[in-house]
Each structure stands twice: as C-alpha cells, then as structure tokens.
Amino acid sequence: MVKTLNRRKMLAGVAGSLTVLPLAGCGESQGMRNVLDRAESLTQYAQRLLLSRHSLAPEFTEADISPDFRANGSTDPDDPAYVSLAQSGFKDWRLETGGLVNTPLSLSLGDLRAMPSRTQITRHDCVEGWSCIGKWKGVPLSEVLQRAGLKPDAKYIVFYCADSLDEENGDKYYESIGLSDAYHPQTILAYDMNGAPLTVPYGAPLRLRVERQLGYKMAKYIMRIEAVSSFRRIAEGRGGYWEDRGYEWYAGI
C-alpha cells in the first residue's frame, strides 16, 4: 500500500515535470512562471536556514582588487536633475530617508561621511556570471536606519535611483531588501570605491552594497530611501527594476 502510494506520487511528479516541456518552446505562460517561481522560495528558505544573520561575505586583500572593475547597468544617467547635481560635484545632493520612519532625514554627503563608516574589500558577482573585486567605504545602512527610527510595521527598505536603463519608458531603477539584509554589518551605503570618491559609472554619489546577493541588488545613484511594509504597489510590484523584468527578488544565488 505504502509502496503504491509512493509510486503514484512519484509518477505524478514525473508527469508534472513532463507537462512543462512542451511549454518551453512557446515561451512561458503565467501558470508555468508560477510553478518555476516556487524554486525561488525554496532557495531563499534554504539559504535563510544556512545563513546566520551575521555570516559575512568573504573579504579580500588590497592585492586582490580587480584592475578592471566592470561598471554594470547604467553608467551615465541622463536625468536632468542628476546631471546638474553631478556638474556641481553633488554638493546640493541630499539622501532623503522617509516612509515608515519616526524621523525623516535629509543627509548631505558631508553628513554621511561624518557618520561611522565601514571599509570592505569584497567580490561583486554579476547575475551574468562575471565577478570583480573592489574596495568600498561607506556608512552602514543600519546607522541611517537607527537615526531615522523604523516604525514597527516597516519590513523592507526601498532604494530609489536617478537612472533609467530603459530610455523608451523611462522607468527609474529601484531596489528593495529585507530587514535582515538591511541591518547586516556589510550592508553599506558606499561613497568611496578603491580609496577615491565614487565616480559616475560606479554609481556616484552613493550606491548600495549588499554583499551576500548579486550585483543587480546593489542600487547605484541613490536619491531616496523609503521604509515600507510591502513593495506590491511600487512600479510592477516585484520589488525592483530587474525583479519587474523576471529576475528573482532574493538574489542569493
């Protein structure tokens, strides 16, 4: 009895995976997408089990720094407001922090540089497959969040950026992370790269580093931070620019 049950279950599993095959040729249906998306939850769940809140991404030495760090995504935003900020050396740029916080903040680069900092030499892993090693200095995101004070229903931190990768529709880049990554010691808002202020191709004046996830999570050209309880109502509702275009929200693999 037990044997036949197992057998039936297994055969059902085989049949289930075989039925998806013909769909592969004609693009994915929404139903198919939902089935395949279950693997993402499983990956996230498994990695959450294996990763303690504090496990650190590997850090490297100065000698390991890549001489040719590839700039990914946008490398030269054409947003007029951003262009004029860049022309004046970002002296009028402010990082706005709002949403579900007790004290909304508006911080200049000088304010951020005056806060406690962390320097780390880490490997940047692009979803495409390549890796580069760079040295980043910035203020831990946790410092900014502590100063603003999160309200109890805040669950995600959203980063709004100045760049739009798609010139046709002008959708702005944005990203979101959960609180365990937001308070992770290596999660920093970086203003220096390899010992010098961030340049435009790498996300000046401020970019995110989330070292335990892939490169597309690390938003560049950050203008505003918002604490939210859900990202369902932002843009397409999947939590980020690339997430809205089919990539995983949890980019730990």
Place this chain on the structure above:
Amino acid sequence: MSTQLEQTSSAPAVSAGVPQLTYRHAVIVRVTHWVGVVCIAILLMSGLQIFNAHPALYLGQGSDFAHPAVSIGTEQKNGREIGVTRILGWTIDTTGFLGLSGKHDGDEHAFPAWLTLPSYQDLAGGRRWHFFFAWLLVFDGLIYLIWGIASGHIWRDLIPSARQTRHIGRSILDHLRLRFPRGEEARHYNVLQRLAYLIVLFAVVPLLILAGLTMSPGLDAAFPWLAPLLGGRQSARTIHFVCAFLIAAFVFVHVAMVLLTGVWNNIRSMITGWYKIKPEPAADG
C-alpha cells in the same frame, strides 16, 4: 527487488538458445532515471542560456576580462563577421554553431538558439528553469541515493566485483570491437558500465553541484571555505561548465550504447524493468 534477483539467479542458466526475461531495474531506478533525464536535459539547455549571458570562462576569484580561459564571440575576418571560439590561446572558426548561428549565420549567440532554453536570449528565464529543475534533481538524486544505499543496489550492482576488475582489459577490448555481453554476463552491468555510472554519480555530479553552489554569493557567506576550495568563484564557474560538458559526453556515449546493444530491449527494461537476455552463441558455431 531482492526477491526478484534471487528468483533470476536461481533460474536455470541461459544457454539453451532461448531468450530469457530478467527483472533488471527496480521501480525506483526506473522512475528516478526518467525524472533525471528530464532534469538533466533542461539543466544542460538552460545552463547554456545562462552561459550565453556572459560567454567567457575564467580562473580565480574575479574575471580577468582581457584573458579568459575560454570565450565565444565574433570577429571580423576578410571583411565578414565570423563566429570564433577561443580556448587557452587557440582560436577556432566556429561559424554556424558557436558565436554565429541560425539563418544565414545571423544570430550572435554563443551557443545556438536550438541548444538553449528558452531559445531566445533570456537570462532571467534560463535561471528560473535552471534552479527549478536543479531542486527537482536534488530530490530525485536523494531518493535514488538513499534507496540505493539502503537496498544494497549501489554495492551489488555498481561496485565492480573482484572478478570483473580482473577482466577489465578484456571488457575494454570487447567494447572496442562492439562485442557486448550475452547470456549470464548480461544479467548484470559490465565493469565499464559500472565504472562510468560510479564516476558520474560520485565524482562528476558532486563536483558539479559543489561548483554550482560556490557561484552563490549567499552560500559563499555561509561557507567561507567553499570558494577557496575550488580556486575561486570564477574557477568554480569554469569547473561547473566542464562537469556539465562531461555529463553531456556521458549522455552521448550512454545513448550510443543503448542504440548499439538493442534499443527496444534497453528502453523496455528501463520502463517495465524486464530485460531480455540474448543466449550465448552456441559453442559449435
């Protein structure tokens, strides 16, 4: 399974010139085999899709973009575009297959559209297929492995016997002459078959999984020894690719052997379990 084996082994020897049916594959072997076929096909094709997003392989932790170990792309030659594959300093014109393929060789894909899943360039889609079927293969493999150990299948059917090991030279010669076991010998996997299955199951696949996991920035944080063990994340990506290539090569040989040694008999045995043993040729010719 074990009772079946006892039945067949106590059955009269196959020599009377009459084909005999033997129960060769347990239901777990058959089911996990076919689930594995689906998973491996999808993993190979979606893996090539992922590779196409950055068609170059490196050694070490980071990518030395100017000096990849392997790369696939295009270049100009005599005023026209050709597809090229570069391996450790060698450059090969692979127009029509790698680099440039499709109608009038107009598609700039590293691997051609007919080999990738989805066929069009879609890294996000390729990743979704890859990770879903990777998980399915993990469960499939675990069921096979746990059952294989508990039932004694791996020890009994996969580890070569001392007698088989002694005659390995003879087995290699027989294979080269396309002369395959008949009669009593055909009841069991032969020594080369056992070694091939063992190497794939316990060397290539584990290394491939380890290299795949090493590419995950999350797991590299959970297990800091992982990337150094394989020589860095980019080395791990290269190892993952090489192991996948070895599995593709195994599949190629495996299917060739299925075709050469009786395609319907082999396929029936992997579906129903029952395998027909050809009698030994009569001694007097």
